Amino acid sequence: MSKTRQEWRDRLGRPAMVVLFRTPLRWRYAVYFAEPGGVFDGALTDEPADGPPESAQAAMRQWIQDTFQQPVAVAWKASDQADRWTGTVHPVPNPPPEITTP
Helix, strand or coil, rough: HHHHHHHHHHHHHEEEEEEEEEEEEEEEEEEEEEEECCEEEEEECCCCCCHHHHHHHHHHHHHHHHHHHHHHHEEEEEECCEEEEEEEECCCCCCCCCCCCC
């Protein structure tokens, strides 16, 4: 990871909550951080706007893991507004080892 990206990640803190919503063109998100706090927003460019929410949720969880280099679980809850979900991000302290098959 580049030094700039490391500094950016350290400034934001730990991801605590994510809002995921569908727009006509793509899936968008806002990630909210625990201390020191902040918000980061963007779009899932590899997920089609008409794709299932489960696929976008899985892609969002993977983005958080890849960006912050820590395994996480996300507990999703549907919003009272159509095509919107909120997720609480939980670090996974001891993920199971990856199983590889020969």
